[in-house]
Amino acid sequence: MVCNLIIEDLKASEAINKVIDNEGFSGVVYVKDDNNVLLETASGFSNRADERLNTVHTRFGIASGCKVFTAVAICQLVENGIIKFDTRLKDCLKTVFPYFDEDVTIHHLLTHSSGIPDYFDEEIMDSYEDLWMSTPMYQMRNTNDFLPLFKNEKMMFKPGERFHYNNAAFIILGLIIEQHTGTSFTDYIEMNLFEKCGMSDSGYFSFDQLPKNTAFGYIDNEDGTWKTNAYSLPVKGGADGGAYITAPDMIKFWEALSNHRLLSKEYTKLLMTPHIHVDKGVDYGYGIWINKKRNATFKYHVMGYDPGVSFHSAFYPQYGIKIAIPSNESSGPFKVMKTLDEYFDI
Template sequence: MNTLEKAIQEAQSKVDFSGTALVQDGNGEAATASFGYANRADQVKNNLRTRYGIASGCKLFTAIAICQLVEQGKLTFDTRLKDCLHIEFANFSDEITIHHLLTHTSGVPDYFDEDVMDDFEELWITRPMYHIRSLKDFLPMFQNEQMKFTLGESFHYNNAGYILLGLIVEQASGMEFTAYVEEHIFERAGMTKSGYFSFDALPSNTALGYIDSPDGSWKTNIYSLPVKGGSDGGAYVTVEDMSKLWIALFGQLLLKEEILNKLLNPHVQVNETGYYGYGVWIKKQDDDIFKYHVMGYDPGVSFHSAYYPAAETIATVCSNKSSGAYDILEVIEETLQDKE
């Protein structure tokens, strides 16, 4: 794995990457590298066990939670939103199903619409982010808006749809969403360092997210995101815990084969080689699946994690800056393909 670590080092110097990368093959051999500071002011370095925010990377956890409840017979993928969530949505289609929400094809309005807003921080100008601590706190931001497009018409990445899925998990399980994921996914997968932590109560060895300005100044992202993550994003993981997640998922410790295959099925084509399953992106090469992957971007957060079935290899890159994770993952993939 020395070649891989050298390639990561070279890529880091080009993009000033701050974070941790871990590549683990089917034999358990690993290449790791950490750069930058988890806390710049005190010069605390990032390391293999640093916890990082992963933004939308944890939509996969939400999809797994829904799939578990389907396995238990509490829901089906065809269950309609109006039949499994006791909240009024005056302008939403009555025919929206869990499948539509999982695949970003529901057409529901998003609370952060990338067609309208460029900067996620704009959301919190009139609605302080320290008030956003539960899933229901998001509802006033989209509950009474009009549908964005006709149900099932197209794929349009949607955070609000995953807020609705989290609320469905809460109603069907009787548990707070974050508690459900921590107990039924993180604990089962052995992800002992991961969790949904509040900005004002972060545990030890957690990286602060940094937003860099062109003039060289910087600030943390504490005023740029909701104070606590939920079903659309915002969990914290270590790179080692993300490896455990993929291993547990494909080892059928979280879902049995039938429902796992539903989650991993390429339900919607997004571009020429890209598809979306339930909470997971899928990339094909020559009709074969090259990788299953998740990603997340927020102010002060960039994250990529992938499982490559042919090589039985897992790669995870966590960064506490707004960019950089993709550059490192790209180099990892190029190096892995050169070795084949």
């Protein structure tokens, strides 16, 4: 069978180890099918100063890789009849945005097609760290704290006009979750997603209160020196990114999602439906990237990049295989994922 061949290739693959060595990869590569762990490897240091090694059970920040958690939470509210995908922003959130188009809907926010201003526009801004020169990162603990960064800015384009990756849109989705549940965003996700998935080692942790077995994020300079990312990111993650997970916990998320433990079959399908075209062979669902090959879905995946953080995770529906590749450096998982993709593209 094809899957048996894949298992053998993964276990014996020199290519995976070569990429890990060539990249100086610091993190975890974890691959599992419906029943078995096919590959698990950890490399690099979770704490360079103390030379503490990463393990398969080390917690890593995943940046925007957790936008899918926000999308699942919104789908839960829709499934429970609290809001609808076509509900307009002005009808479901008390916060006033003076220059936002009145036709912006939850669907637009979920698909990066709202046209609202972003607080960090990745197409025109180079460094996420630059944001905190004027806004102290240690004050960014709650969803509302991000509003001054974009609330009074003007629209970039009309709602639904095109795809344009937008972090602020997911901040607003987090505010909607908070307003309609009476619970902080992070508490809602931890109770209604992580607990249901059995993700007992994952959570939204503050830089100044990191639990044990958590990797520090590292930024490498061209001269060979390095620093941690402690002053490069918001002190606590939220609706647009910043959760901490272990690789096995991320696999548990994919398993719970595909087995309809988080959403019904109908709403799981809606989450994973291509709602907007991004590029050749790439579409976007709700908080999730969708790659197609030969007119079929090749993989669903999420990814995240921040200073000192990089992450890729995927679900290959044809094989029931799930992959998690977290890293505590600014790059590395992409080439590992690309190598794994080549094994599954048969």
